[in-house]
Amino acid sequence: MHEKHLPCFRKGVIFGMEEKTIPAKQRLLKSGKTGLGNEFRGKILVTLCAIIMIAVTISITIFLGVKGLQSFIKNGISLTEFLTSTDWNPTDKANPKFGVLPFIFGSFAVTFLSALVSAPLGIGAAIFMTEIAPSWGKKVIQPVIELLVGIPSVVYGFIGLTVLVPFIRDHIGGLGFSLLAGTVVLSIMILPTITSIATDAMSSLPKNLREGSYALGATRWQTIRKVLIPAALPTLLTAVILGMARAFGEALAVQMVIGNVKVIPSSLLDAAATLTTIITLNMGHTTYGSVENNTLWSMGLILLIMSFIFIILIRYVSSRRKM
């Protein structure tokens, strides 16, 4: 009987009801006990959440690693041929070829080209917001950047497909589906990433840097170029690398505008393909477990490794800041 009442006491104490019916002596004892029990349970609960994150990361690495290595271990494709051959013809029955160099090249090409376009624009916008028009510049550009982040990548791809591709075809040349189209779409997509991190970097610079430079009689541009940019350089680099990481992994928007051919493009106006676009295109209609399907997983593994490399790069760049 007494045992049965116990949970009732606990409940009463926790929710602050029925307090008058329980003697103070008992109440204090019980509440102390439940408090500690809850304390322990709460800690276990949130620790579990953190452990799940580690588990997910490790399982992604292991699963994709194992699956991605199958084409080399099980299907016997040579790693050097896979990475260096430009011949991609997995459907040829007699002599299938698995060279993904054109796609690796395509991925790096769009990544670097879009970073080349976006880095000056993004950092320029950040400087505009923090140095030239701090009051209204931030009010106008900050929401603009936030909205640009929010636009889904398929919408970028769709606009690229219906506006950019015909424009390039009619006014610049080529088929329209091209490295150029992919670069432009990606540049707009990574612009907000670069701008927002660069803005944080610039606005967190100590004020006396600026004032010291002005006091020496430097113009605003001299201050920006000789004092502020060097001081913020590590974070600015981080911003650009994060933008590149995003560009490297973007799939659908690029796939819709780049043309998806399996040769290395010889000019900006040629169609190309990237690792992500080939995965998106072929994953759906290849049989799970077939050689061609396995090579797609190997490409996925390359993407995973590249995102690790980008993180290591960022670590390296930002560790220099601390010194």
Added chain:
Amino acid sequence: MNSKTADRIATVVLVVIAAVIVSILVGLFAYILFNGLRYVSFDFLTSPSSNVRAGGGVRDQLFNSLYILVITMIISLPLGIGGGIFMAEYARPGKVTDIIRSCIEVLSSLPSIVIGMFGLLMFVNLTGWGYTILGGALALTVFNLPVLVRVSEDAIRTVPRELKEGSLALGITHWHTIKTVILPSAFPSILTGAILASGRVFGEAAALLFTAGLSTPRLNYLDWNPFSDRSPLNIFRPAETLAVHIWSVNTQGLIPDIEQVSNGASAVLILAVLIFNLLARWIGTLIHKKITATK
């Protein structure tokens, strides 16, 4: 060149850059909305899509997007907030915390297509479910979790120290303090972050291609039994979301009115993103006012 001239030139260049960015956004939004809203009608939103004929709507896709968003949030919010509490309150500086932080960093920088591939491996093939809403939602959870952890950690860290110390000084246990003092005052920022994350989840497509699939069974909206095959609430059915629909009609669609459908669907997506964005700001300021009693 005179340094004053250089200064003037640089200023002009920077102003031009800012103007270019603003005009890109305004142009994009204006183009999408002007082109798309023409096709968005009540009929477009409430009629099912068609694979071959013109005149299809996006009813099922819209429902699927919202449904997957809700399920993703149900799974990822508790996990994300829990992770945030751990990082802000329990994690001591050391190796384990460093590892967790690296994991968050890795997860947040993974390309969404890689998350989709992991989902395909784990929630489609390994579990044997095939393309399902649940699989899609779990893949999106992987995508969403690092954002939510970061948002809740930041929100909890900005709670004034005095609040926490006051509560602890009254003899209240740590966990009870978290539950009754810290979480309520961090709630506005967590909510704002969660709504912004919802906008991202709503427009995500690459992670869903191989997990939730490219098709939707014929749905019967009167069937509310979550275990029936044709029920919209069934979480073990394939589901094409709005964003995936835009991609699939453009790359493999056979319908003659691709442009209309994708213009309309893009406008709906953009509107949704706008609403999420405004909602986040509005709710954030509203709750801030209520809690801090500032006008």
